[in-house]
Amino acid sequence: MMNTVTDPTAAQAFPKSDYKEYPKTLAADDLWGQVRRTIHGKPVSEEQIAMIVAAIRARLALARDDVLLDLACGNGALGSYLAGDCAAMFGVDYSDYLVGVAQQRFALPGRSEFMVQDAASYVESEPDPGRYTKVLCYGSFSFFPADDARRVLATLARRFTNVRRVLLGNLPDRDRAAGFYPPGKDYAAELDDPAAQIGIWRSAAQMRELAAATGWRLEIARMGDDFYAAKYRYDAILHRLA
Numbered sequence: 001m002m003n004t005v006t007d008p009t010a011a012q013a014f015p016k017s018d019y020k021e022y023p024k025t026l027a028a029d030d031l032w033g034q035v036r037r038t039i040h041g042k043p044v045s046e047e048q049i050a051m052i053v054a055a056i057r058a059r060l061a062l063a064r065d066d067v068l069l070d071l072a073c074g075n076g077a078l079g080s081y082l083a084g085d086c087a088a089m090f091g092v093d094y095s096d097y098l099v100g101v102a103q104q105r106f107a108l109p110g111r112s113e114f115m116v117q118d119a120a121s122y123v124e125s126e127p128d129p130g131r132y133t134k135v136l137c138y139g140s141f142s143f144f145p146a147d148d149a150r151r152v153l154a155t156l157a158r159r160f161t162n163v164r165r166v167l168l169g170n171l172p173d174r175d176r177a178a179g180f181y182p183p184g185k186d187y188a189a190e191l192d193d194p195a196a197q198i199g200i201w202r203s204a205a206q207m208r209e210l211a212a213a214t215g216w217r218l219e220i221a222r223m224g225d226d227f228y229a230a231k232y233r234y235d236a237i238l239h240r241l242a
């Protein structure tokens with residue numbers, strides 16, 4: 001799909017959690033680079049993307065009549081694989097640039113639409129939350145400040161009353177952080193910093209507590225060993241508490 005390679009100099013000049021300015025330094029067609037879905041600066045393979053898409057479909061039990069909210073959707077590239085699986089999808093992200101890319105490439109009026117807004121303020125202000133049946137937040141939840149993360153989940157439970165499942169995909173597992181950082185690096189201060197390279201690392205136990213406190217039951221799922229981030233990430237499937 002894309003042959004462009006992320007420029008390592010530009011990549012290092014921006015904090016890894018920056019999705020507003022850094023993507024502007026990349027080629028317009030470097031869609032995976034723009035959302036930092038890269039391995040050693042190169043976009044991940046289509047096989048890896050296919051694994052992610054299959055996992056999302058299964059974990060959300062995505063059905064033709066679902067209306068999907070893609071929270072922190074980035075440039076819409078990942079969501080574009082799911083658009084045909086549901087009745088409609090709506091993407092929200094706080095990066096003007098990435099939403100611009102999504103609008104240019106993937107918008108289809110009434111079926112795939114995108115808007116710029118911060119996740120927490122969006123869920124609190126969406127005028128018609130009842131239209132959604134599923135929520136996806138892939139590779140993004142760890143970048144929400146802790147208070148916002150809690151607000152998002154609590155507001156989804158309270159206002160988005162027809163949503164049965166939320167998938168928080170590709171969360172960094174605090175219990176496995178040691179395997180991610182190079183030996184000898186003192187990474188303790190990074191684990192709770194939403195602006196650090198991976199965002200906030202949460203263990204499955206911490207995630208379970210957060211889910212229960214905000215109105216959700218947690219199910220944990222892990223990718224197979226052939227997934228590039230399987231060693232230190234997991235997926236959280238949230239089911240509405242009865």
Ligand SMILES: C[S@@+](CC[C@H](N)C(=O)[O-])C[C@H]1O[C@@H](n2cnc3c(N)ncnc32)[C@H](O)[C@@H]1O
Nearest residue numbers: 019072073074078093094095118119138140143
């Ligand atoms: C790694 S990218 C993932 C994008 C997309 N979900 C995907 O998987 O391709 C992380 C995204 O989170 C977005 N983001 C981070 N914090 C946000 C916030 N508070 N509100 C909305 N979007 C946010 C960034 O702009 C970026 O697009």
